[in-house]
Amino acid sequence: MLKRILKLLLAPALGLIALPACAALNILACEPEWGALAQELGGDKVSVYNATNAMQDVHHIQAKPSLLARARNADMVVCTGSQLEIGWLPILLQQAGNPKIQAGQPGNFEATRYVRMLEVPSSVDRSLGDVHPGGNPHIQTDPRNIALVADALAKRLAEVDPANGAYYQGSYKAFAGRWQAALQKWEKEAAPLRGVAVVVHHKAFTYLENWLGLREVAALEPKPGVEPTSGHLAEVLAQLQRQPARMAIRGAYNDPRAAEWLAARANIPVVVVPFTVGGSERAKDLFGLYDDTVQKLLVAGSR
Amino acid sequence: MFAKKTIVSSVVLALGLPCAAQAASDADLAQIRGEIQQMRQAYEARIAGLEARLQQAEAEVKQVGGKADSAADQAREATAAAAQAAPKGGDVGAFNPGVSLILSGIYSNLSQDPAGYRITGFHLPNNVLDDIRPRRGFSLAESELGIYANIDPSFYGGLNFSIHSDDTVSAEEAFVQTTSLPQGLTLKAGRFFSGIGYLNEQHAHTWDFIDAPLAYQAFLGGQVNNDGVQLRWLAPTDLFVEVGAELGRGANFPGTDRDKNGAGAGAIFAHLGGDVGESNSWRAGLSLLTTSPQGRQWDDVDAAGAGVTNSFSGNSRLWVADAVWKWAPNGNPYSTNFKLQGEYLRRTEDGSLVFDTAGAAAPGSYAATQSGWYVQGVYQFAPYWRAGVRTERLDAGSVDYGANNVNLLRPDYAPTRNAFMVDYNPSEFSRIRLQLAQDKSRQGVIDNQVFLQYQMSLGAHGAHKF
Numbered sequence A: 001m002l003k004r005i006l007k008l009l010l011a012p013a014l015g016l017i018a019l020p021a022c023a024a025l026n027i028l029a030c031e032p033e034w035g036a037l038a039q040e041l042g043g044d045k046v047s048v049y050n051a052t053n054a055m056q057d058v059h060h061i062q063a064k065p066s067l068l069a070r071a072r073n074a075d076m077v078v079c080t081g082s083q084l085e086i087g088w089l090p091i092l093l094q095q096a097g098n099p100k101i102q103a104g105q106p107g108n109f110e111a112t113r114y115v116r117m118l119e120v121p122s123s124v125d126r127s128l129g130d131v132h133p134g135g136n137p138h139i140q141t142d143p144r145n146i147a148l149v150a151d152a153l154a155k156r157l158a159e160v161d162p163a164n165g166a167y168y169q170g171s172y173k174a175f176a177g178r179w180q181a182a183l184q185k186w187e188k189e190a191a192p193l194r195g196v197a198v199v200v201h202h203k204a205f206t207y208l209e210n211w212l213g214l215r216e217v218a219a220l221e222p223k224p225g226v227e228p229t230s231g232h233l234a235e236v237l238a239q240l241q242r243q244p245a246r247m248a249i250r251g252a253y254n255d256p257r258a259a260e261w262l263a264a265r266a267n268i269p270v271v272v273v274p275f276t277v278g279g280s281e282r283a284k285d286l287f288g289l290y291d292d293t294v295q296k297l298l299v300a301g302s303r
Numbered sequence B: 001m002f003a004k005k006t007i008v009s010s011v012v013l014a015l016g017l018p019c020a021a022q023a024a025s026d027a028d029l030a031q032i033r034g035e036i037q038q039m040r041q042a043y044e045a046r047i048a049g050l051e052a053r054l055q056q057a058e059a060e061v062k063q064v065g066g067k068a069d070s071a072a073d074q075a076r077e078a079t080a081a082a083a084q085a086a087p088k089g090g091d092v093g094a095f096n097p098g099v100s101l102i103l104s105g106i107y108s109n110l111s112q113d114p115a116g117y118r119i120t121g122f123h124l125p126n127n128v129l130d131d132i133r134p135r136r137g138f139s140l141a142e143s144e145l146g147i148y149a150n151i152d153p154s155f156y157g158g159l160n161f162s163i164h165s166d167d168t169v170s171a172e173e174a175f176v177q178t179t180s181l182p183q184g185l186t187l188k189a190g191r192f193f194s195g196i197g198y199l200n201e202q203h204a205h206t207w208d209f210i211d212a213p214l215a216y217q218a219f220l221g222g223q224v225n226n227d228g229v230q231l232r233w234l235a236p237t238d239l240f241v242e243v244g245a246e247l248g249r250g251a252n253f254p255g256t257d258r259d260k261n262g263a264g265a266g267a268i269f270a271h272l273g274g275d276v277g278e279s280n281s282w283r284a285g286l287s288l289l290t291t292s293p294q295g296r297q298w299d300d301v302d303a304a305g306a307g308v309t310n311s312f313s314g315n316s317r318l319w320v321a322d323a324v325w326k327w328a329p330n331g332n333p334y335s336t337n338f339k340l341q342g343e344y345l346r347r348t349e350d351g352s353l354v355f356d357t358a359g360a361a362a363p364g365s366y367a368a369t370q371s372g373w374y375v376q377g378v379y380q381f382a383p384y385w386r387a388g389v390r391t392e393r394l395d396a397g398s399v400d401y402g403a404n405n406v407n408l409l410r411p412d413y414a415p416t417r418n419a420f421m422v423d424y425n426p427s428e429f430s431r432i433r434l435q436l437a438q439d440k441s442r443q444g445v446i447d448n449q450v451f452l453q454y455q456m457s458l459g460a461h462g463a464h465k466f
Helices: A002-017 A032-045 A065-073 A089-095 A143-160 A162-189 A206-212 A230-242 A257-266 A286-301 B004-015 B026-064 B070-088 B126-132 B214-220 B402-406
Strands: A025-029 A046-050 A076-079 A108-110 A197-200 A215-219 A247-251 A270-273 B098-110 B137-140 B143-150 B155-163 B169-178 B185-193 B225-234 B240-248 B265-276 B280-291 B296-301 B307-327 B337-355 B362-382 B385-400 B416-427 B430-440 B447-459
Touching: A025 A032, A025 A065, A032 A046, A032 A076, A032 A143, A032 A162, A032 A286, A065 A089, A065 B225, A065 B240, A065 B265, A065 B280, A076 A089, A076 A143, A108 A143, A143 A162, A143 A206, A143 A286, A162 A286, A197 A257, A206 A215, A206 A286, A215 A230, A230 A257, A247 A257, A247 A286, A257 A270, A270 A286, B214 B337, B214 B362, B214 B385, B225 B265, B337 B402, B362 B402
Parallel strands: A025 A046, A025 A076, A076 A108, A197 A215, A197 A247, A247 A270
Antiparallel strands: B098 B137, B098 B143, B098 B447, B143 B155, B155 B169, B169 B185, B185 B225, B225 B240, B240 B265, B265 B280, B280 B307, B296 B307, B307 B337, B337 B362, B362 B385, B385 B416, B416 B430, B430 B447
């Protein structure tokens, strides 16, 4: 009864500031790659806001006021899941007062539910570092995962916004066609990278390695999410004397110092891959993301 | 369910520029819905047909031994694997409910005996003084056990036990809240930290200094929680605009417990916030907490230098203005970041005061306006390492004891405290902190303080407020 009175009292007040209901579907994307994908599929039917940018470490984001405001107005959140956003997304969901984006609702989309997860740990213990119980969440480094997520996201968009269902399905078909063609191009170009040994900063490139057949011989972080120490870097350097690698890979958001220190001593190039859309000049969209990633790896590999 | 029609009609009324769909009559809407439903069914049937044909075609291709290129093959494999993996979801191994344990201990070296600790010019009941008084030597700092989870699709709730250094346990929080109310509304009930100010709502283990600011100690007894209800509303704007109201029992300082119907405490608060570029974010707020303490007692010294106990009954209004600014290059706080925060608290109390309740018991009026503020900055200068300074001051303001002005002193003294801290955070889950402070809360006493503290969390991965 109280609830009802409250609602009756509040409704006119809310009406004064409520936005027109016929606006585009508001999407809050946790990471830029999903924002870019939602934009590809949604076109002018959606309005996308990216919660994070390519220079940020998505493990360490705060539930800042601007994100709360966006979560409150979102019709849908499109995130990676697998606990990648565990430090901030739960707060947004709890405080947004927005039933549409709660877990289990169609407006809550987790990309990792639609791909095969790698490095799913058999046991989880914090002494192992920042390990995600659902598996390695950095699925966007393999473009084949983008294709799988695109399919699921197009269906979900149609579920959340049935009026434009046909539009989403149409743009998915067009996107999937272009993506398959691009995939073939990338795989052909990247053929020389198969079997190439690499060192990575964070264990963020498992899916990329799996896609291109790169061989990860060491990580600069002693444990996932733990900052490289001088002791560990020295160990990695010693290991590289016995088991050389061709390049050191880091994401655009990683601190450059550790990779540069190692690269200078091991005499290998550092490859700064964009990691997500916006991570480099050329990674303006999803196609540019992999164009640039493959090119940078090839340049380093041919040295 | 929420009266959608009410909202739609109020939108229409308020804006005067309704969308075509909203302007349509109910009958029209019903007809359109029916047509859409029919179209959907027709399309779904056709899509199902096409999918069946596609599957058949794929099966035939496989039988014939048609060899697709490797990428397509792998994609299909992955799809199949994903279909299997999907029901497991992303929360494998996650706790339900999420249990988190905060472990904390402290070593304190104080140049002054804390036994006579008080804040000159501010009347604090003995139980509050016991809470805020520092201890010498080794002690357990606030260790907490928290259990939180979504209850069902409509509610979230949790409980937080706090284990104090004197071996007592208290429930700091025990509340349920909605997650499914629409229009940015959230209703909370139970025991919870009041939404006033900036620090008050945050658990002590997320604070940047070991102790609460002096102004929080003087006006809120450190941190105030309440048994009651809270309604919050987030505005549908890109600028963060939040308003909230609380009604509660008001049993804790500055209120007192009572045995009455109705509410003993009320609060309202408003917060604004947003980003400036990629690198800066901010929040500012204004709050009001009102309580009506009855017989709030404290020990004092009278004009003749004798110990007395006095008692206050009346109204207490506390205003809090707060602001926080955070900077991180490109919004990436991992390596370096800076946080500047400050709060100003101003309390007005009026009512009646009984001087020397155990002796003379002389009644009189009481009116006081007192204030205080703190400003602090914390800089993370390298991964894992942060340093910060805090400066704070209280203003005893104007205090009028009415008929008892002859009996009680009104010291002209402004308590101050300055602190420096440095902490080392080997991971998100552990912190070791050193804090040096010079505390001049007591007139004529300078307490030089050294604290060394550990603070660790285990269990579910906590998500912290801004």
